[in-house]
Amino acid sequence: MPVIEVEHLMKDFMIAKRETGFLGAVKSLVKREHIKKEAVKDISFSINEGEMVGYIGPNGAGKSTTIKMLTGILVPTSGSVKVNGIIPYENRQENAKNIGVVFGQRTQLWWDLPTIESFELLKEIYQVPDKRYKENMDTFTEILGLDEFLSTPVRQLSLGQRMRADIAASLLHDPPILFLDEPTIGLDVVAKEKMRTFIKEINKERSITVILTTHDMEDIEKLCERMILIDHGQKVYDGEIAVVKERFGKTRTLIVDLEESSRSLKLRGGEVFKEEASRFWIRFNRDDVSASGLIAQITETHNIKDLTVEEPAIESIISRIYQEGYQDLPETVKV
Amino acid sequence: MFRFRLYWTFTKKAFLRSAVYRFDVWSRLGSNLIFLLMWGSIWTALYAGREEAGGVSFESMLTYIVVSQFLTGVNGAGTPLWEIQEKVRTGDISLELMRPFDVPLRYLFADFGSVAFYILTALLPLYTVMFIFMDLTLPSAWETWALFIVSAFIGFLIRYCIEMSFGLLSFFLVETGGIVDVFYFAMSLLSGSVIPLWFFPGWLETMALYLPFQGIYYIPNAIFIGKITGEEILLSLGVQLFWAVSSYLLLRFVWNRASQKVVVQGG
Numbered sequence: 142m143p144v145i146e147v148e149h150l151m152k153d154f155m156i157a158k159r160e161t162g163f164l165g166a167v168k169s170l171v172k173r174e175h176i177k178k179e180a181v182k183d184i185s186f187s188i189n190e191g192e193m194v195g196y197i198g199p200n201g202a203g204k205s206t207t208i209k210m211l212t213g214i215l216v217p218t219s220g221s222v223k224v225n226g227i228i229p230y231e232n233r234q235e236n237a238k239n240i241g242v243v244f245g246q247r248t249q250l251w252w253d254l255p256t257i258e259s260f261e262l263l264k265e266i267y268q269v270p271d272k273r274y275k276e277n278m279d280t281f282t283e284i285l286g287l288d289e290f291l292s293t294p295v296r297q298l299s300l301g302q303r304m305r306a307d308i309a310a311s312l313l314h315d316p317p318i319l320f321l322d323e324p325t326i327g328l329d330v331v332a333k334e335k336m337r338t339f340i341k342e343i344n345k346e347r348s349i350t351v352i353l354t355t356h357d358m359e360d361i362e363k364l365c366e367r368m369i370l371i372d373h374g375q376k377v378y379d380g381e382i383a384v385v386k387e388r389f390g391k392t393r394t395l396i397v398d399l400e401e402s403s404r405s406l407k408l409r410g411g412e413v414f415k416e417e418a419s420r421f422w423i424r425f426n427r428d429d430v431s432a433s434g435l436i437a438q439i440t441e442t443h444n445i446k447d448l449t450v451e452e453p454a455i456e457s458i459i460s461r462i463y464q465e466g467y468q469d470l471p472e473t474v475k476v
Numbered sequence: 477m478f479r480f481r482l483y484w485t486f487t488k489k490a491f492l493r494s495a496v497y498r499f500d501v502w503s504r505l506g507s508n509l510i511f512l513l514m515w516g517s518i519w520t521a522l523y524a525g526r527e528e529a530g531g532v533s534f535e536s537m538l539t540y541i542v543v544s545q546f547l548t549g550v551n552g553a554g555t556p557l558w559e560i561q562e563k564v565r566t567g568d569i570s571l572e573l574m575r576p577f578d579v580p581l582r583y584l585f586a587d588f589g590s591v592a593f594y595i596l597t598a599l600l601p602l603y604t605v606m607f608i609f610m611d612l613t614l615p616s617a618w619e620t621w622a623l624f625i626v627s628a629f630i631g632f633l634i635r636y637c638i639e640m641s642f643g644l645l646s647f648f649l650v651e652t653g654g655i656v657d658v659f660y661f662a663m664s665l666l667s668g669s670v671i672p673l674w675f676f677p678g679w680l681e682t683m684a685l686y687l688p689f690q691g692i693y694y695i696p697n698a699i700f701i702g703k704i705t706g707e708e709i710l711l712s713l714g715v716q717l718f719w720a721v722s723s724y725l726l727l728r729f730v731w732n733r734a735s736q737k738v739v740v741q742g743g
């Protein structure tokens with residue numbers, strides 16, 4: 142059953158020419174001039190209960206704009222949005238009770254309050270029963286280690302602490318839907334891993350529906366089965382990550398270090414695209430030739446000191462899709 | 477449905493938070509005192525030993541100044557204009573649109589908390605001492621005290637609505653210097669906070685009487701020192717109520733425009 146339905150969603154920003162001075166302010170309350178910017182152009186998707194979907198796209202693709210429309214703080218220019226049966230912008234306060242939101246770029250906690258007081262305030266705002274509040278706080282404290290900074294004002298938290306506080310805060314009222322806009326931005330490797338584990342658990346155990354935007358493809362690989370790729374406000378791909386990998390992930394790179402330096406290396410089914418002293422980078426298609434076949438060819442004439450086989454990172458596949466489009470991209474991507 | 481408990485939480489939190497910023501309380505009290513001394517000596521010099529001017533005794537005038545400084549303390553303990561502008565600029569206010577509460581009301585209730593803290597811990601002790609040790613005219617009837625408190629409270633609401641409305645104008649402007657000037661000019665002069673309206677030249681007094689600002693300082697103060705009495709008080713309270721409602725409507729209008737701008741233009 143879809144809990145999020147988006148149809149032909151569009152958002153144009155009318156960038157207003159700002160007026161100056163007091164009279165300008167009064168005038169601009171009444172009438173102003175604008176320049177148009179299309180941030181989201183005709184995006185449709187639907188997300189089922191309990192799904193965790195990666196919402197991916199380069200800078201300025203329209204990810205945050207879409208998320209904001211789902212939260213109700215932005216009104217679409219046209220098209221329809223439904224979140225848990227509610228039209229967010231028409232019923233912002235009602236929608237707020239169904240969703241948890243984290244904007245990695247900025248906190249939504251009260252800047253000058255100790256973290257724990259922000260939580261207490263949210264408890265009242267969302268009318269979380271005492272018992273449930275305590276259970277949630279216990280769980281989140283345990284997994285996210287909140288206790289080390291609960292009494293610290295939010296403005297003094299480190300980025301990693303702040304992010305943990307923010308995600309805990311977004312879940313206090315048990316929303317069935319969670320929007321995470323870059324929840325791992327600026328985190329170190331360990332903190333990222335912890336955040337991923339937490340998101341995964343929340344999604345599994347509470348069957349919360351999650352939409353996640355990120356620039357870190359590892360987040361997507363570790364958390365999501367499905368991704369929606371957008372670029373310039375339009376949907377480029379919507380489907381399983383495994384399918385993308387299957388389709389474009391056939392290219393392999395074999396890197397060999399030879400005992401002696403060699404002028405050239407000619408191989409059937411492989412193409413040397415880079416060489417440095419006695420090290421060679423050889424690109425091949427997994428369907429045409431196997432790595433061991435290539436190695437066998439090399440050992441006929443050379444001694445191999447060391448070798449590695451690399452498969453393309455989802456990251457580079459995606460950056461190629463951005464550049465060339467999903468349909469136009471040849472299956473053997475040279476990444 | 478008005479969820480009193482929710483808004484009351486903001487009051488409690490703001491009250492407790494003020495306790496953390498004790499330096500702020502003391503420094504504000506300090507500057508409040510300095511202004512009190514300044515205006516006290518200016519008016520002493522202006523009276524130049526006369527017992528009476530403009531139909532008001534020196535003692536009443538001094539009382540007016542003290543009460544005015546007290547009200548300045550009360551009104552100054554709320555969220556100031558620059559802080560509202562700051563919250564607009566940083567997007568804090570826009571993000572609060574995502575919460576299930578009404579933003580202007582939430583700030584009003586938070587202000588109740590910080591103002592209550594400031595009154596209880598700083599203003600009340602100081603001004604009580606002042607009233608005991610200085611020769612000031614105190615209302616003799618308890619009704620006058622009650623009417624003063626009611627009037628001061630309505631004045632507080634008028635000021636809140638106007639200050640918030642002015643602050644929210646930063647949603648529509650880059651430069652707000654002009655706005656800030658207009659606001660502070662009206663707040664200090666037209667409100668009668670430093671010079672009582674009866675000393676104004678006729679045209680300025682008429683103008684001030686047609687504006688909401690007199691409801692913030694002049695009316696409660698005039699009630700306190702007995703400049704207006706009896707039915708006049710009720711009339712003045714009526715005028716205040718009119719301005720409270722009007723400035724509330726102004727605030728709602730500006731807020732609707734501001735939140736409309738956020739949801740359409742992204743802040």
Ligand SMILES: Nc1ncnc2c1ncn2[C@@H]1O[C@H](COP(=O)(O)OP(=O)(O)OP(=O)(O)O)[C@@H](O)[C@H]1O
Pocket residue numbers: 154155156178179180198199200201202203204205206207741742743
């Ligand atoms: N309030 C706004 N007013 C005008 N233009 C805006 C506004 N918000 C976003 N835009 C524009 O809309 C486009 C999409 O922005 P958006 O923030 O949705 O991108 P994004 O996909 O989240 O990018 P990033 O990965 O950098 O966060 C950008 O070109 C941006 O400049």
Ligand SMILES: [Mg+2]
Pocket residue numbers: 204205206322
């Ligand atoms: Mg973004």
